[in-house]
Structure formats: C-alpha cells, structure tokens
Amino acid sequence: MAHTIRDKDKLIARVRRIKGQIEGIERALLAEVPCGEVLRQVASVRGAMNGLTTELVDDHLREHVLGAATDADRQQGSEELMGIIRTYLK
Structure with a gap:
C-alpha cells in the first residue's frame, strides 16, 4: 500500500489525535462529567473517525481502482473496497 506509506506521518498524526480524544472520553467518564459533554466528545471522535475513514477510502480508490x-488489479481493488464498505455500513 504505497499510499499509506507515502502519507504515513499524516495518518499517524490523525490516529494519535483520535486516541487523545478517546482518552479524553475515558477521563470524562471517570470524572463523572455530565452526559451532554461526554456525548459531544463521542460525537467529535465519530467525526474524526469518519474523516480518517473517508481519507483512507479515497486513497484506496485512487491507488487500487483508478x-x-x-x-x-482494478477488479481486486474494487472488490476489496466493496467488502470494506459493507463492513463499515453494518
């Protein structure tokens, strides 16, 4: 996967930010922060994960299909992407 190697530093930085957000949710729960604030943090993490997923799907499509x-190779890339999308949408 040349595209993940090429963008590795950027992808790792995004994953680390998401990891920090998840740790923030854990700290909020331990501190018994009001549920509205925790839900906002969860929504933020979901948005960050969706952004990462979108970037990876886009990269996969460009590299392994287009x-x-x-x-x-195009057929294999397409089938792999469809399997991933099916799993993601479950």
Whole structure:
C-alpha cells in the first residue's frame, strides 16, 4: 500500500489525535462529567473517525481502482473496497 506509506506521518498524526480524544472520553467518564459533554466528545471522535475513514477510502480508490495497472488489479481493488464498505455500513 504505497499510499499509506507515502502519507504515513499524516495518518499517524490523525490516529494519535483520535486516541487523545478517546482518552479524553475515558477521563470524562471517570470524572463523572455530565452526559451532554461526554456525548459531544463521542460525537467529535465519530467525526474524526469518519474523516480518517473517508481519507483512507479515497486513497484506496485512487491507488487500487483508478490507478490500477491492470484490469485484474482494478477488479481486486474494487472488490476489496466493496467488502470494506459493507463492513463499515453494518
């Protein structure tokens, strides 16, 4: 996956921010923060995860479907992406 290697630092930074947000939710729960605030933090994490997912799906589509070297590679990239989308939408 050349695209994840190429963008590795940017992707790792996003994952670390999400990790920090999740740790913030844990701290809020331990501190018995009001549920409205915790729910806002959860919504923020969900948005961050959706953003990361969108970026990875976009990269996969460009690299393994649109930029595939052969029709067989394109077919494989498409099938892999469809499987991932099915899992994501469950």
